[in-house]
Amino acid sequence: MYRSARFLLVPVGLIGTLLLGLVPAVAEKPMSTPAQLAAGATHIVWGDVVRVFTRVQRYGTWEDTDLVAEVKVAAVEKGDGIRLDRPLYARYWTKAWKGAGYPPSGTSGHSELPKEGAAVRLYLARNANDGFGTEQHDGGYNVLGKNGIQLLTPAEVRKAEAEGAPKTVLAFPESWFGVWDGTLTITKPGRDIEQTRMLIVIRPTDDPKRWEFRLRYGREQPQRKYELVVRDAATGRYAIDEKNGIVLPATYLDGELFSYFSLGDNLLLARYRLVGDFLHFDLTQTGLTPDVKTGGEGTPEVGGHYAQVVQRAVLGR
Numbered sequence: 001m002y003r004s005a006r007f008l009l010v011p012v013g014l015i016g017t018l019l020l021g022l023v024p025a026v027a028e029k030p031m032s033t034p035a036q037l038a039a040g041a042t043h044i045v046w047g048d049v050v051r052v053f054t055r056v057q058r059y060g061t062w063e064d065t066d067l068v069a070e071v072k073v074a075a076v077e078k079g080d081g082i083r084l085d086r087p088l089y090a091r092y093w094t095k096a097w098k099g100a101g102y103p104p105s106g107t108s109g110h111s112e113l114p115k116e117g118a119a120v121r122l123y124l125a126r127n128a129n130d131g132f133g134t135e136q137h138d139g140g141y142n143v144l145g146k147n148g149i150q151l152l153t154p155a156e157v158r159k160a161e162a163e164g165a166p167k168t169v170l171a172f173p174e175s176w177f178g179v180w181d182g183t184l185t186i187t188k189p190g191r192d193i194e195q196t197r198m199l200i201v202i203r204p205t206d207d208p209k210r211w212e213f214r215l216r217y218g219r220e221q222p223q224r225k226y227e228l229v230v231r232d233a234a235t236g237r238y239a240i241d242e243k244n245g246i247v248l249p250a251t252y253l254d255g256e257l258f259s260y261f262s263l264g265d266n267l268l269l270a271r272y273r274l275v276g277d278f279l280h281f282d283l284t285q286t287g288l289t290p291d292v293k294t295g296g297e298g299t300p301e302v303g304g305h306y307a308q309v310v311q312r313a314v315l316g317r
Contacts, residue, residue, distance in 0.1 A: 029107045029132060030206070032145040039174035040131060040204055041123040041144050042317075043079030045088065046152070046160040047071040049118045061099030067092050069114060071122065074157050075165035079126070090122050092143040107132070112149040119157040123148035128179055129203060172252055173211055173228060176202050178317035180279045184217065187310045198313045200272075200279065202228070213240060262288055266308070278314050285309040 038044065053068040071088045082088060092110040097103030114120050123144040127137050131145035143149055184198035201214035213228040231237040236252040240259055250259040256273040270283045290303025
């Protein structure tokens with residue numbers, strides 16, 4: 001039950017749904033850099049806070065405050081699907097220690113709590129990790145990280161409204177961040193084509209030299225919690241750490257990530273590339289031993305390999 005009549009301006013069911021997605025984490029969350037916020041956000045918007053809805057709850061010696069800001073969006077810097085003629089609701093939270101003595105270690109939630117009328121730039125996570133370990137799939141917008149709310153001047157918002165917000169330009173791997181989902185097609189010579197779901201999750205970790213690089217095939221299989229590791233960004237040298245002792249070399253070259261490796265008697269050639277708003281994946285499997293050899297007698301001997309399996313997917317986020 002809300003304690004102010006102003007909450008009647010929005011249907012109770014809507015606010016209840018919006019507030020349900022907020023679950024405080026247990027470890028303090030460090031401030032994110034601008035680059036980390038821009039890379040991790042699914043959406044970035046500029047606008048004005050029209051009103052703020054609040055729910056306060058007591059959990060033992062902690063007082064948690066869940067908030068939802070209704071925002072009139074003036075400009076969209078990143079992300080699709082946000083309309084300027086409709087309000088946007090952004091969820092965030094804070095908590096305060098009400099016990100005796102010093103509080104135990106733990107995050108206090110978001111650092112900025114804008115009031116009604118504030119001009120803001122919001123870094124948002126929709127159907128993605130919000131930086132506190134909460135990954136919602138209800139279509140709502142959670143403020144990203146501890147400092148995903150940036151207070152602006154009204155003049156800055158009006159300028160963005162008139163001229164458009166500056167577009168976020170990201171490098172690799174930041175430009176690849178997201179939850180990528182689609183259909184994987186598996187083709188083998190002389191066999192029926194198979195299809196299954198494929199999921200790739202690429203997002204930052206607390207280590208600036210490591211990124212989550214999770215894979216999942218099919219709907220029932222668990223995610224493979226790999227990490228992409230930078231070795232030498234200047235020469236495009238990376239690695240895919242499978243977190244089980246297997247570390248595969250990878251090369252970022254000409255806008256594509258290549259990973260070539262052998263498994264038993266097979267050689268696998270994997271390639272990832274970002275094309276517009278889609279992540280393309282393909283993998284070719286062949287044998288390590290040549291299937292045919294030609295040449296010789298004055299010309300170099302060349303070994304040839306037949307493709308055994310081809311996998312392809314076009315994934316959207």
